[in-house]
Amino acid sequence: MMARARRGxxxxxxxxxxxxxxxxxxxxxxxxxxxxxxxxxxxxxxWGESGRMSIYLRDGAxxxxxxxxxxxxxxxxxxxxxxxxxxxxARGLFLEHSEVSSDLASLPAExxxxxxxxxxxxxxxxxxxxxxxxxxxxxxxVSDVETYRxxxxxxxxxxxxxxxxxxxxxxxxxxxxFAVIGNTIRLAVARRRSEIEVMKLCGATDNFVRxxxxxxxxxQGAMSAVLAVLALGVLFSTVRSSIDASLAELMGxxxxxxxxxxxxxLIAAGAIAGAAGSALSLRRYLTV
Amino acid sequence: xxxxFAFFRAGARADSRAAQRPIxxxxxxxxxxxxxxxxxxxVYLEVERGEFAFITGxxxxxxxxxxxxxYRKHTVDQGRILFCGRDIARLTDKSIxxxxxxxxxxxxxxxxxxxxxxxxxVAIALExxxxxxxxxxxxxxxxxxxxxxxxxxxxxxxxxxxxEQQRVAVARAIVTEPALxxxxxxxxxxxxHLAIDILTLFEEINDTGxxxxxxxxxxxxxxxxxxRIVSIDEGRVIEARTGLRSWHGAVGGPGVAAVG
Numbered sequence: 001m002m003a004r005a006r007r008g009x010x011x012x013x014x015x016x017x018x019x020x021x022x023x024x025x026x027x028x029x030x031x032x033x034x035x036x037x038x039x040x041x042x043x044x045x046x047w048g049e050s051g052r053m054s055i056y057l058r059d060g061a062x063x064x065x066x067x068x069x070x071x072x073x074x075x076x077x078x079x080x081x082x083x084x085x086x087x088x089x090a091r092g093l094f095l096e097h098s099e100v101s102s103d104l105a106s107l108p109a110e111x112x113x114x115x116x117x118x119x120x121x122x123x124x125x126x127x128x129x130x131x132x133x134x135x136x137x138x139x140x141x142v143s144d145v146e147t148y149r150x151x152x153x154x155x156x157x158x159x160x161x162x163x164x165x166x167x168x169x170x171x172x173x174x175x176x177x178f179a180v181i182g183n184t185i186r187l188a189v190a191r192r193r194s195e196i197e198v199m200k201l202c203g204a205t206d207n208f209v210r211x212x213x214x215x216x217x218x219x220q221g222a223m224s225a226v227l228a229v230l231a232l233g234v235l236f237s238t239v240r241s242s243i244d245a246s247l248a249e250l251m252g253x254x255x256x257x258x259x260x261x262x263x264x265x266l267i268a269a270g271a272i273a274g275a276a277g278s279a280l281s282l283r284r285y286l287t288v
Numbered sequence: 289x290x291x292x293f294a295f296f297r298a299g300a301r302a303d304s305r306a307a308q309r310p311i312x313x314x315x316x317x318x319x320x321x322x323x324x325x326x327x328x329x330x331v332y333l334e335v336e337r338g339e340f341a342f343i344t345g346x347x348x349x350x351x352x353x354x355x356x357x358x359y360r361k362h363t364v365d366q367g368r369i370l371f372c373g374r375d376i377a378r379l380t381d382k383s384i385x386x387x388x389x390x391x392x393x394x395x396x397x398x399x400x401x402x403x404x405x406x407x408x409x410v411a412i413a414l415e416x417x418x419x420x421x422x423x424x425x426x427x428x429x430x431x432x433x434x435x436x437x438x439x440x441x442x443x444x445x446x447x448x449x450x451x452e453q454q455r456v457a458v459a460r461a462i463v464t465e466p467a468l469x470x471x472x473x474x475x476x477x478x479x480x481h482l483a484i485d486i487l488t489l490f491e492e493i494n495d496t497g498x499x500x501x502x503x504x505x506x507x508x509x510x511x512x513x514x515x516r517i518v519s520i521d522e523g524r525v526i527e528a529r530t531g532l533r534s535w536h537g538a539v540g541g542p543g544v545a546a547v548g
Contacts (some may be wrong), residue, residue: 010404053481197403201359202413202460203389 005212009219012188015218020224026177027270028230033170033233034258034266040163043253051120051129054146056113065141066116070169073118073136078128080119081192087112113143174269181277185217189281198286206286213278221274225267233257308333309373309466311499312358314525315368319353327353327524330530334496335468335501338495342474342510345520354520356471358501359391360384372467389417392469394496396476398453400445400460406432407441412461417464431463435489451482455489462493469493471502475509483509533534 037066047233055073057066060063066084085093090112120129126149156204189196199209240255259268311342312335319328327350340392343351356362357369360376370374371387379387407428414424432438435455445456454474461469465473471490477485487502487509494500504510510517519526 108472142534194399198399198401198409199412199416200385201388201393202416202464203385203387203391207383208385242382 001118001208001215005215005219005288006194007213008188008216012191015188016185016220019180019188020227021219021273023177023180023220023224023270024227024231025175026180027225027266028231029173030170030177031228031232031266033166033173033256034262035236037163037166037170038258038262039253039255040166042158042256043159051124051126051131051152051194052083052148053118053120053129053136054143054148055118056144057114057115057147058143059110059113061114065139068141069136069141072139073116076132078121078124078132080121083117083119085115085117088116088137090115090119143170146149157239174273175272178273178277181217181221181273182281184220185213185274185278186281188216189213189278193285210279210282214243214275217274217278218271219274221272221277222267222268223270224274225270228265228270229258229266253256308501308525309370311337311339311372312501313370314354316367316369317357317369319350319357319362319366319523320365326365328520329355331523331525333525335499337467337499338494338497339516340491340500340502341516341518342513343501343518343520344505344507344510347505349428349520350523351505351520352472355393355472355503358470359388359393360470388455389464390467390469392464392466393463394457394469394471394474396473398450398457398477400453400456402444402446404445405441406443406445406448406456406459407439409445410441410458410463413460413464427463430458431459434492435459436461449478451478451485454478454486457485458489458493462498466498468499468501471500473503473505475504475506480508484512485511 054071070082070084073079086108091107091109094112120132129147130149133147136142137145196209236255236257244254312333314331314333317328317331318326320326331354342370343354345351353362357364358378359378364377368378372390374440375472378409410428410431411424412415412429419427428441429438432441435458437452437459439461448456458474469490474490478486483506490502491499491513495531501517
Protein backbone atom coordinates (compact mmCIF):
# COMPACT_ATOMS: atom_id res chain seq x y z
CA MET A 1 0.00 0.00 0.00
CA MET A 2 2.86 2.35 0.89
CA ALA A 3 4.55 1.59 -2.42
CA ARG A 4 1.37 2.41 -4.35
CA ALA A 5 0.88 5.61 -2.32
CA ARG A 6 4.48 6.64 -3.07
CA ARG A 7 3.94 5.94 -6.74
CA GLY A 8 0.74 8.01 -6.69
CA UNK A 9 2.53 10.94 -5.05
CA UNK A 10 5.37 10.68 -7.54
CA UNK A 11 3.09 10.53 -10.56
CA UNK A 12 0.89 13.42 -9.45
CA UNK A 13 3.71 15.45 -7.92
CA UNK A 14 2.83 18.71 -9.66
CA UNK A 15 -0.84 18.49 -8.72
CA UNK A 16 0.05 17.63 -5.14
CA UNK A 17 2.53 20.51 -4.90
CA UNK A 18 -0.16 22.94 -6.04
CA UNK A 19 -2.63 21.37 -3.63
CA UNK A 20 -0.22 21.42 -0.70
CA UNK A 21 0.60 25.07 -1.39
CA UNK A 22 -3.02 26.17 -1.47
CA UNK A 23 -3.84 24.05 1.56
CA UNK A 24 -0.87 25.54 3.41
CA UNK A 25 -2.29 29.01 2.82
CA UNK A 26 -5.63 27.84 4.17
CA UNK A 27 -3.96 26.26 7.21
CA UNK A 28 -1.95 29.45 7.68
CA UNK A 29 -5.27 31.28 7.99
CA UNK A 30 -6.49 28.73 10.55
CA UNK A 31 -3.18 29.02 12.41
CA UNK A 32 -3.38 32.82 12.30
CA UNK A 33 -6.90 32.73 13.70
CA UNK A 34 -5.75 30.35 16.44
CA UNK A 35 -2.77 32.58 17.21
CA UNK A 36 -5.02 35.62 17.48
CA UNK A 37 -7.40 33.69 19.73
CA UNK A 38 -4.54 32.48 21.92
CA UNK A 39 -3.14 35.97 22.38
CA UNK A 40 -6.53 37.54 23.00
CA UNK A 41 -7.23 34.85 25.56
CA UNK A 42 -3.89 35.57 27.21
CA UNK A 43 -4.78 39.28 27.39
CA UNK A 44 -8.23 38.48 28.77
CA UNK A 45 -6.71 36.17 31.36
CA UNK A 46 -4.12 38.77 32.35
CA TRP A 47 -6.75 41.47 32.78
CA GLY A 48 -9.02 39.13 34.64
CA GLU A 49 -6.30 38.30 37.13
CA SER A 50 -4.60 41.64 37.67
CA GLY A 51 -6.13 44.82 39.05
CA ARG A 52 -5.60 48.24 40.47
CA MET A 53 -7.55 50.29 42.92
CA SER A 54 -7.33 54.05 43.47
CA ILE A 55 -8.59 55.25 46.85
CA TYR A 56 -9.22 59.02 46.71
CA LEU A 57 -8.86 60.76 50.03
CA ARG A 58 -11.05 63.57 51.36
CA ASP A 59 -9.63 67.06 51.50
CA GLY A 60 -8.13 67.55 54.89
CA ALA A 61 -8.15 63.90 55.80
CA UNK A 62 -6.30 63.34 59.05
CA UNK A 63 -2.92 61.76 58.78
CA UNK A 64 -3.69 59.17 61.49
CA UNK A 65 -6.88 58.11 59.60
CA UNK A 66 -4.86 57.68 56.41
CA UNK A 67 -2.19 55.74 58.29
CA UNK A 68 -4.86 53.47 59.79
CA UNK A 69 -6.38 52.90 56.35
CA UNK A 70 -2.98 52.08 54.93
CA UNK A 71 -2.30 49.65 57.76
CA UNK A 72 -5.62 47.86 57.10
CA UNK A 73 -4.89 47.63 53.38
CA UNK A 74 -1.38 46.26 53.88
CA UNK A 75 -2.79 43.61 56.18
CA UNK A 76 -4.98 42.19 53.42
CA UNK A 77 -3.50 39.20 51.57
CA UNK A 78 -5.03 40.35 48.26
CA UNK A 79 -3.15 43.65 48.37
CA UNK A 80 0.25 43.63 46.71
CA UNK A 81 1.41 47.15 47.46
CA UNK A 82 0.06 50.49 48.62
CA UNK A 83 1.52 53.75 47.37
CA UNK A 84 0.61 57.25 48.56
CA UNK A 85 0.06 59.86 45.89
CA UNK A 86 -0.14 63.54 46.95
CA UNK A 87 -2.06 66.17 44.95
CA UNK A 88 1.22 67.41 43.53
CA UNK A 89 2.29 63.91 42.51
CA ALA A 90 -1.08 63.25 40.88
CA ARG A 91 -0.88 66.49 38.91
CA GLY A 92 2.67 65.67 37.81
CA LEU A 93 1.65 62.20 36.61
CA PHE A 94 -1.39 63.58 34.80
CA LEU A 95 0.66 66.13 32.91
CA GLU A 96 3.38 63.59 32.13
CA HIS A 97 1.13 60.87 30.66
CA SER A 98 -1.69 62.92 29.17
CA GLU A 99 0.34 65.16 26.82
CA VAL A 100 -2.22 67.94 27.41
CA SER A 101 -1.94 71.46 26.18
CA SER A 102 -0.28 74.23 28.15
CA ASP A 103 -3.72 75.61 29.20
CA LEU A 104 -4.36 72.55 31.37
CA ALA A 105 -0.81 72.61 32.65
CA SER A 106 -1.78 75.66 34.64
CA LEU A 107 -4.33 73.68 36.71
CA PRO A 108 -3.64 73.98 40.47
CA ALA A 109 -2.64 70.89 42.43
CA GLU A 110 -5.86 71.08 44.51
CA UNK A 111 -7.83 69.88 41.49
CA UNK A 112 -6.15 66.49 41.88
CA UNK A 113 -7.14 64.74 45.12
CA UNK A 114 -4.50 62.82 47.03
CA UNK A 115 -4.91 59.08 46.79
CA UNK A 116 -3.64 55.67 47.79
CA UNK A 117 -2.75 53.54 44.75
CA UNK A 118 -3.32 49.90 45.57
CA UNK A 119 -1.97 47.03 43.47
CA UNK A 120 -4.15 43.95 43.77
CA UNK A 121 -2.37 40.59 43.78
CA UNK A 122 -2.66 38.49 40.61
CA UNK A 123 -5.45 35.96 40.59
CA UNK A 124 -7.72 37.90 42.95
CA UNK A 125 -11.34 37.37 41.92
CA UNK A 126 -13.32 40.44 40.91
CA UNK A 127 -15.91 39.78 43.64
CA UNK A 128 -13.18 40.00 46.28
CA UNK A 129 -11.91 43.29 44.80
CA UNK A 130 -15.46 44.63 45.01
CA UNK A 131 -15.72 43.54 48.66
CA UNK A 132 -12.46 45.32 49.54
CA UNK A 133 -13.69 48.42 47.70
CA UNK A 134 -16.94 48.45 49.75
CA UNK A 135 -15.07 48.01 53.00
CA UNK A 136 -12.51 50.71 52.22
CA UNK A 137 -15.25 53.12 51.10
CA UNK A 138 -16.67 53.18 54.64
CA UNK A 139 -13.49 54.73 56.09
CA UNK A 140 -13.82 58.34 57.16
CA UNK A 141 -10.75 59.50 55.23
CA VAL A 142 -12.01 58.05 51.95
CA SER A 143 -13.85 60.18 49.41
CA ASP A 144 -14.18 57.67 46.56
CA VAL A 145 -12.84 54.29 45.43
CA GLU A 146 -12.11 53.51 41.79
CA THR A 147 -11.60 49.87 40.85
CA TYR A 148 -11.63 50.54 37.05
CA ARG A 149 -14.17 47.71 36.91
CA UNK A 150 -16.28 49.25 34.14
CA UNK A 151 -13.15 49.99 32.09
CA UNK A 152 -11.92 46.42 32.42
CA UNK A 153 -15.42 45.10 31.79
CA UNK A 154 -15.57 47.00 28.49
CA UNK A 155 -12.09 45.85 27.51
CA UNK A 156 -12.98 42.32 28.56
CA UNK A 157 -16.06 42.26 26.36
CA UNK A 158 -13.96 43.66 23.51
CA UNK A 159 -11.45 40.84 23.95
CA UNK A 160 -14.28 38.33 24.19
CA UNK A 161 -15.82 39.62 20.94
CA UNK A 162 -12.42 39.44 19.26
CA UNK A 163 -11.93 35.88 20.48
CA UNK A 164 -15.37 34.84 19.19
CA UNK A 165 -14.68 36.49 15.84
CA UNK A 166 -11.36 34.66 15.56
CA UNK A 167 -13.09 31.37 16.41
CA UNK A 168 -15.81 31.91 13.79
CA UNK A 169 -13.17 32.82 11.22
CA UNK A 170 -11.18 29.74 12.21
CA UNK A 171 -14.27 27.58 11.74
CA UNK A 172 -15.00 29.07 8.33
CA UNK A 173 -11.42 28.57 7.23
CA UNK A 174 -11.51 24.98 8.52
CA UNK A 175 -14.57 24.34 6.33
CA UNK A 176 -12.72 25.86 3.36
CA UNK A 177 -9.73 23.63 4.09
CA PHE A 178 -11.96 20.56 4.09
CA ALA A 179 -13.52 21.60 0.77
CA VAL A 180 -10.14 22.35 -0.82
CA ILE A 181 -8.70 19.01 0.31
CA GLY A 182 -11.79 17.17 -0.92
CA ASN A 183 -11.72 18.89 -4.32
CA THR A 184 -7.98 18.48 -4.79
CA ILE A 185 -8.10 14.82 -4.00
CA ARG A 186 -11.23 14.41 -6.14
CA LEU A 187 -9.25 15.89 -9.01
CA ALA A 188 -6.38 13.47 -8.42
CA VAL A 189 -8.80 10.57 -8.10
CA ALA A 190 -10.61 11.56 -11.31
CA ARG A 191 -7.28 11.58 -13.15
CA ARG A 192 -6.60 8.09 -11.90
CA ARG A 193 -10.06 6.58 -12.29
CA SER A 194 -8.77 4.18 -14.96
CA GLU A 195 -6.39 2.71 -12.36
CA ILE A 196 -9.27 2.31 -9.95
CA GLU A 197 -11.38 0.65 -12.64
CA VAL A 198 -8.60 -1.79 -13.54
CA MET A 199 -8.02 -2.68 -9.90
CA LYS A 200 -11.72 -3.22 -9.28
CA LEU A 201 -12.01 -5.43 -12.37
CA CYS A 202 -9.06 -7.48 -11.14
CA GLY A 203 -10.90 -8.14 -7.88
CA ALA A 204 -9.57 -5.41 -5.61
CA THR A 205 -11.64 -4.71 -2.53
CA ASP A 206 -12.69 -1.13 -1.77
CA ASN A 207 -10.15 -0.98 1.04
CA PHE A 208 -7.35 -2.09 -1.28
CA VAL A 209 -8.21 0.73 -3.70
CA ARG A 210 -8.90 3.27 -0.99
CA UNK A 211 -5.77 2.65 1.10
CA UNK A 212 -3.12 4.46 -0.97
CA UNK A 213 -5.43 7.38 -1.74
CA UNK A 214 -6.22 7.84 1.95
CA UNK A 215 -2.49 7.68 2.74
CA UNK A 216 -1.78 10.28 0.05
CA UNK A 217 -4.56 12.53 1.43
CA UNK A 218 -3.24 12.11 4.98
CA UNK A 219 0.26 13.03 3.84
CA GLN A 220 -1.02 16.04 1.88
CA GLY A 221 -3.08 17.34 4.81
CA ALA A 222 -0.32 16.82 7.37
CA MET A 223 2.35 18.31 5.10
CA SER A 224 0.18 21.36 4.42
CA ALA A 225 -0.36 21.89 8.14
CA VAL A 226 3.37 21.48 8.86
CA LEU A 227 4.28 24.04 6.18
CA ALA A 228 1.64 26.42 7.55
CA VAL A 229 3.00 26.03 11.10
CA LEU A 230 6.54 26.70 9.88
CA ALA A 231 5.42 29.78 7.94
CA LEU A 232 3.42 31.01 10.93
CA GLY A 233 6.46 30.49 13.18
CA VAL A 234 8.68 32.51 10.84
CA LEU A 235 6.10 35.30 10.55
CA PHE A 236 5.61 35.33 14.32
CA SER A 237 9.30 35.54 15.15
CA THR A 238 9.71 38.30 12.56
CA VAL A 239 7.00 40.57 13.97
CA ARG A 240 7.36 39.57 17.61
CA SER A 241 10.35 41.79 18.39
CA SER A 242 8.61 44.86 17.01
CA ILE A 243 5.26 44.39 18.77
CA ASP A 244 6.36 42.79 22.04
CA ALA A 245 7.51 45.96 23.80
CA SER A 246 4.43 47.99 22.92
CA LEU A 247 2.14 45.07 23.76
CA ALA A 248 3.78 44.71 27.16
CA GLU A 249 3.32 48.42 27.88
CA LEU A 250 -0.26 48.61 26.60
CA MET A 251 -1.70 45.34 27.80
CA GLY A 252 0.77 43.99 30.30
CA UNK A 253 1.33 40.81 28.32
CA UNK A 254 3.80 39.50 25.79
CA UNK A 255 2.92 37.91 22.45
CA UNK A 256 2.71 34.12 22.74
CA UNK A 257 2.97 31.44 20.03
CA UNK A 258 0.68 28.41 19.77
CA UNK A 259 1.54 25.82 22.38
CA UNK A 260 2.89 22.39 21.43
CA UNK A 261 -0.45 20.62 21.85
CA UNK A 262 -2.18 23.10 19.58
CA UNK A 263 0.50 22.61 16.94
CA UNK A 264 0.14 18.83 17.17
CA UNK A 265 -3.66 19.22 17.00
CA LEU A 266 -3.37 21.43 13.89
CA ILE A 267 -1.15 18.89 12.11
CA ALA A 268 -3.37 16.01 13.22
CA ALA A 269 -6.44 17.93 11.99
CA GLY A 270 -4.71 18.40 8.64
CA ALA A 271 -3.96 14.69 8.40
CA ILE A 272 -7.49 13.70 9.41
CA ALA A 273 -9.09 16.19 7.02
CA GLY A 274 -6.85 14.86 4.22
CA ALA A 275 -7.73 11.26 4.97
CA ALA A 276 -11.45 11.97 5.26
CA GLY A 277 -11.44 14.12 2.10
CA SER A 278 -9.77 11.31 0.17
CA ALA A 279 -12.09 8.63 1.46
CA LEU A 280 -15.19 10.69 0.65
CA SER A 281 -13.92 11.70 -2.80
CA LEU A 282 -13.31 8.08 -3.73
CA ARG A 283 -16.80 6.81 -3.07
CA ARG A 284 -18.24 7.53 -6.50
CA TYR A 285 -15.36 5.81 -8.29
CA LEU A 286 -15.55 2.59 -6.33
CA THR A 287 -18.70 1.31 -8.01
CA VAL A 288 -17.20 -0.50 -11.01
CA UNK B 289 -3.71 -26.04 -12.58
CA UNK B 290 -3.22 -24.39 -9.21
CA UNK B 291 -5.91 -21.98 -8.14
CA UNK B 292 -4.93 -21.14 -4.59
CA PHE B 293 -7.31 -18.24 -4.17
CA ALA B 294 -10.46 -18.03 -2.14
CA PHE B 295 -13.59 -18.53 -4.13
CA PHE B 296 -16.03 -15.58 -3.82
CA ARG B 297 -15.15 -14.91 -0.24
CA ALA B 298 -12.18 -15.51 1.99
CA GLY B 299 -12.33 -18.83 3.79
CA ALA B 300 -14.83 -20.51 1.44
CA ARG B 301 -14.15 -24.20 0.87
CA ALA B 302 -13.89 -25.68 -2.61
CA ASP B 303 -16.81 -27.89 -3.60
CA SER B 304 -15.48 -31.10 -5.19
CA ARG B 305 -18.82 -31.70 -7.01
CA ALA B 306 -18.38 -28.39 -8.84
CA ALA B 307 -15.87 -30.05 -11.18
CA GLN B 308 -18.66 -32.14 -12.72
CA ARG B 309 -20.98 -29.19 -13.32
CA PRO B 310 -20.86 -26.68 -16.20
CA ILE B 311 -18.64 -23.78 -15.24
CA UNK B 312 -21.24 -21.22 -16.26
CA UNK B 313 -25.02 -21.48 -16.53
CA UNK B 314 -27.48 -18.79 -17.58
CA UNK B 315 -30.90 -19.87 -16.42
CA UNK B 316 -33.81 -17.78 -17.75
CA UNK B 317 -31.89 -14.51 -17.48
CA UNK B 318 -33.55 -11.17 -18.19
CA UNK B 319 -31.78 -7.84 -18.06
CA UNK B 320 -33.57 -4.54 -18.52
CA UNK B 321 -31.95 -1.14 -18.98
CA UNK B 322 -35.32 0.18 -20.24
CA UNK B 323 -38.55 -1.14 -18.82
CA UNK B 324 -40.19 -1.77 -22.20
CA UNK B 325 -37.12 -3.21 -23.93
CA UNK B 326 -35.07 -5.94 -22.26
CA UNK B 327 -31.45 -6.10 -23.31
CA UNK B 328 -31.36 -9.84 -22.58
CA UNK B 329 -34.53 -11.94 -22.82
CA UNK B 330 -34.92 -15.30 -21.19
CA VAL B 331 -31.36 -16.44 -21.84
CA TYR B 332 -30.51 -20.10 -21.26
CA LEU B 333 -26.89 -21.05 -21.82
CA GLU B 334 -24.47 -23.61 -20.45
CA VAL B 335 -20.70 -23.35 -20.83
CA GLU B 336 -18.65 -26.44 -20.01
CA ARG B 337 -15.27 -26.40 -18.32
CA GLY B 338 -12.40 -25.96 -20.73
CA GLU B 339 -14.69 -24.81 -23.53
CA PHE B 340 -13.89 -22.02 -26.01
CA ALA B 341 -17.01 -20.23 -27.15
CA PHE B 342 -17.54 -17.24 -29.39
CA ILE B 343 -20.30 -14.89 -28.31
CA THR B 344 -21.41 -13.10 -31.41
CA GLY B 345 -24.14 -10.87 -32.72
CA UNK B 346 -24.60 -7.37 -34.11
CA UNK B 347 -23.61 -4.27 -32.17
CA UNK B 348 -26.07 -3.61 -29.37
CA UNK B 349 -27.31 -7.21 -29.37
CA UNK B 350 -26.30 -7.75 -25.75
CA UNK B 351 -22.92 -9.52 -26.04
CA UNK B 352 -21.16 -7.17 -23.64
CA UNK B 353 -24.13 -7.16 -21.27
CA UNK B 354 -24.01 -10.96 -21.16
CA UNK B 355 -20.37 -10.83 -20.06
CA UNK B 356 -20.92 -7.89 -17.73
CA UNK B 357 -23.52 -9.91 -15.86
CA UNK B 358 -20.90 -12.59 -15.25
CA TYR B 359 -18.39 -10.23 -13.65
CA ARG B 360 -21.22 -8.45 -11.87
CA LYS B 361 -20.88 -5.05 -13.43
CA HIS B 362 -24.66 -5.37 -13.60
CA THR B 363 -27.07 -7.66 -11.82
CA VAL B 364 -29.72 -9.80 -13.49
CA ASP B 365 -33.31 -8.61 -13.20
CA GLN B 366 -34.76 -12.10 -13.52
CA GLY B 367 -33.31 -15.61 -13.62
CA ARG B 368 -29.95 -16.70 -12.29
CA ILE B 369 -26.35 -17.11 -13.40
CA LEU B 370 -24.41 -19.97 -11.86
CA PHE B 371 -20.64 -19.73 -11.90
CA CYS B 372 -19.06 -22.93 -10.58
CA GLY B 373 -22.47 -23.76 -9.16
CA ARG B 374 -22.88 -20.49 -7.28
CA ASP B 375 -25.54 -17.94 -8.08
CA ILE B 376 -23.74 -14.73 -9.01
CA ALA B 377 -26.90 -12.67 -8.72
CA ARG B 378 -27.11 -13.45 -5.03
CA LEU B 379 -23.60 -12.35 -4.19
CA THR B 380 -23.26 -9.45 -1.79
CA ASP B 381 -21.28 -6.40 -2.90
CA LYS B 382 -18.44 -7.44 -0.61
CA SER B 383 -18.17 -10.81 -2.39
CA ILE B 384 -17.86 -9.34 -5.90
CA UNK B 385 -14.07 -8.80 -5.68
CA UNK B 386 -13.66 -12.47 -4.77
CA UNK B 387 -15.77 -13.49 -7.78
CA UNK B 388 -13.61 -11.34 -10.07
CA UNK B 389 -10.43 -12.92 -8.74
CA UNK B 390 -11.63 -16.14 -10.37
CA UNK B 391 -12.18 -14.41 -13.72
CA UNK B 392 -9.83 -12.92 -16.27
CA UNK B 393 -11.38 -10.03 -18.15
CA UNK B 394 -10.03 -8.56 -21.40
CA UNK B 395 -11.59 -5.53 -23.10
CA UNK B 396 -11.62 -3.97 -26.54
CA UNK B 397 -9.94 -0.81 -25.17
CA UNK B 398 -7.29 -2.91 -23.35
CA UNK B 399 -7.78 -1.11 -20.02
CA UNK B 400 -4.08 -1.02 -19.26
CA UNK B 401 -2.55 1.88 -17.35
CA UNK B 402 -0.40 3.64 -19.95
CA UNK B 403 2.08 5.27 -17.53
CA UNK B 404 2.73 2.04 -15.64
CA UNK B 405 5.32 -0.43 -16.80
CA UNK B 406 4.29 -3.71 -18.40
CA UNK B 407 5.32 -5.48 -15.20
CA UNK B 408 3.22 -3.18 -13.00
CA UNK B 409 0.17 -3.64 -15.23
CA VAL B 410 0.35 -7.40 -14.90
CA ALA B 411 1.54 -7.54 -11.30
CA ILE B 412 -1.43 -5.54 -9.99
CA ALA B 413 -3.68 -8.61 -10.36
CA LEU B 414 -1.35 -10.55 -8.03
CA GLU B 415 -0.77 -7.65 -5.62
CA UNK B 416 -4.51 -7.61 -5.06
CA UNK B 417 -4.17 -11.21 -3.89
CA UNK B 418 -1.41 -10.10 -1.48
CA UNK B 419 1.01 -12.52 -3.09
CA UNK B 420 4.67 -12.31 -1.95
CA UNK B 421 6.83 -10.12 -4.20
CA UNK B 422 9.17 -12.95 -5.16
CA UNK B 423 6.24 -15.03 -6.37
CA UNK B 424 4.75 -12.01 -8.15
CA UNK B 425 7.97 -11.53 -10.11
CA UNK B 426 8.14 -15.15 -11.24
CA UNK B 427 4.41 -15.38 -12.08
CA UNK B 428 4.48 -12.12 -14.06
CA UNK B 429 7.57 -13.24 -15.98
CA UNK B 430 5.81 -16.50 -16.79
CA UNK B 431 2.65 -14.73 -17.97
CA UNK B 432 4.64 -12.28 -20.12
CA UNK B 433 6.43 -15.18 -21.71
CA UNK B 434 3.11 -16.86 -22.52
CA UNK B 435 1.85 -13.75 -24.33
CA UNK B 436 5.13 -13.18 -26.17
CA UNK B 437 6.39 -10.22 -24.15
CA UNK B 438 9.22 -11.94 -22.30
CA UNK B 439 11.87 -9.52 -21.06
CA UNK B 440 9.78 -6.41 -21.72
CA UNK B 441 8.46 -5.95 -18.20
CA UNK B 442 10.24 -2.66 -17.55
CA UNK B 443 8.94 -0.90 -20.68
CA UNK B 444 6.24 1.71 -20.20
CA UNK B 445 2.98 0.35 -21.55
CA UNK B 446 2.20 3.51 -23.51
CA UNK B 447 5.28 2.87 -25.65
CA UNK B 448 3.84 -0.46 -26.88
CA UNK B 449 1.75 -1.00 -30.01
CA UNK B 450 -1.99 -1.72 -29.75
CA UNK B 451 -1.47 -5.44 -30.24
CA GLU B 452 1.22 -5.51 -27.57
CA GLN B 453 -0.96 -3.55 -25.15
CA GLN B 454 -3.69 -6.11 -25.66
CA ARG B 455 -1.14 -8.84 -24.91
CA VAL B 456 -0.36 -7.04 -21.64
CA ALA B 457 -4.08 -7.10 -20.85
CA VAL B 458 -4.21 -10.81 -21.65
CA ALA B 459 -1.17 -11.43 -19.43
CA ARG B 460 -2.93 -9.60 -16.60
CA ALA B 461 -6.03 -11.73 -17.17
CA ILE B 462 -4.17 -15.06 -17.07
CA VAL B 463 -1.54 -14.33 -14.43
CA THR B 464 -3.91 -15.34 -11.62
CA GLU B 465 -4.80 -18.56 -13.47
CA PRO B 466 -8.53 -17.85 -13.46
CA ALA B 467 -11.19 -20.46 -14.09
CA LEU B 468 -12.87 -18.42 -16.82
CA UNK B 469 -11.67 -15.71 -19.19
CA UNK B 470 -14.16 -13.19 -20.50
CA UNK B 471 -12.92 -11.41 -23.61
CA UNK B 472 -15.18 -8.53 -24.62
CA UNK B 473 -14.36 -7.69 -28.27
CA UNK B 474 -10.61 -8.01 -27.55
CA UNK B 475 -9.73 -7.67 -31.24
CA UNK B 476 -12.08 -4.77 -31.97
CA UNK B 477 -9.27 -2.19 -32.02
CA UNK B 478 -6.77 -4.33 -33.87
CA UNK B 479 -6.12 -4.95 -37.55
CA UNK B 480 -7.07 -8.42 -38.93
CA HIS B 481 -3.55 -9.82 -38.73
CA LEU B 482 -3.15 -8.83 -35.07
CA ALA B 483 -6.69 -10.02 -34.38
CA ILE B 484 -5.77 -13.52 -35.49
CA ASP B 485 -2.63 -13.35 -33.29
CA ILE B 486 -4.69 -12.42 -30.24
CA LEU B 487 -7.28 -15.10 -31.02
CA THR B 488 -4.49 -17.65 -31.28
CA LEU B 489 -3.19 -16.47 -27.92
CA PHE B 490 -6.60 -17.08 -26.34
CA GLU B 491 -6.70 -20.53 -27.94
CA GLU B 492 -3.32 -21.35 -26.42
CA ILE B 493 -4.66 -20.28 -23.05
CA ASN B 494 -7.74 -22.43 -23.65
CA ASP B 495 -5.46 -25.39 -24.43
CA THR B 496 -4.19 -25.26 -20.83
CA GLY B 497 -7.75 -25.88 -19.61
CA UNK B 498 -9.02 -22.37 -19.05
CA UNK B 499 -12.57 -21.70 -20.26
CA UNK B 500 -12.77 -18.77 -22.68
CA UNK B 501 -15.82 -16.72 -23.69
CA UNK B 502 -14.77 -14.59 -26.63
CA UNK B 503 -17.26 -11.89 -27.66
CA UNK B 504 -16.83 -10.56 -31.19
CA UNK B 505 -18.90 -9.42 -34.14
CA UNK B 506 -16.06 -10.13 -36.57
CA UNK B 507 -17.43 -12.92 -38.78
CA UNK B 508 -14.11 -13.50 -40.51
CA UNK B 509 -12.53 -14.24 -37.16
CA UNK B 510 -15.33 -16.64 -36.22
CA UNK B 511 -15.22 -18.27 -39.63
CA UNK B 512 -11.51 -18.95 -39.30
CA UNK B 513 -12.00 -21.24 -36.32
CA UNK B 514 -14.04 -24.25 -35.37
CA UNK B 515 -15.21 -23.24 -31.88
CA ARG B 516 -18.65 -23.19 -30.40
CA ILE B 517 -20.70 -20.15 -31.39
CA VAL B 518 -23.32 -18.49 -29.20
CA SER B 519 -25.24 -15.92 -31.19
CA ILE B 520 -27.27 -13.16 -29.62
CA ASP B 521 -29.75 -11.00 -31.43
CA GLU B 522 -32.04 -8.45 -29.85
CA GLY B 523 -31.32 -9.89 -26.45
CA ARG B 524 -32.08 -13.52 -27.27
CA VAL B 525 -29.65 -16.38 -27.63
CA ILE B 526 -31.02 -17.57 -30.93
CA GLU B 527 -28.57 -20.30 -31.67
CA ALA B 528 -25.79 -22.14 -30.00
CA ARG B 529 -23.73 -24.42 -32.12
CA THR B 530 -20.52 -26.24 -31.74
CA GLY B 531 -18.09 -25.87 -34.57
CA LEU B 532 -17.59 -24.00 -37.81
CA ARG B 533 -19.92 -26.19 -39.86
CA SER B 534 -22.85 -25.45 -37.56
CA TRP B 535 -22.20 -21.71 -37.89
CA HIS B 536 -22.33 -21.88 -41.67
CA GLY B 537 -25.43 -24.03 -41.40
CA ALA B 538 -27.07 -21.51 -39.13
CA VAL B 539 -26.31 -18.63 -41.44
CA GLY B 540 -27.49 -20.64 -44.44
CA GLY B 541 -30.84 -21.51 -42.92
CA PRO B 542 -31.32 -25.22 -42.30
CA GLY B 543 -30.36 -26.70 -39.01
CA VAL B 544 -31.08 -23.60 -36.94
CA ALA B 545 -32.47 -24.32 -33.50
CA ALA B 546 -33.41 -21.58 -31.12
CA VAL B 547 -32.06 -22.09 -27.65
CA GLY B 548 -33.20 -19.04 -25.78
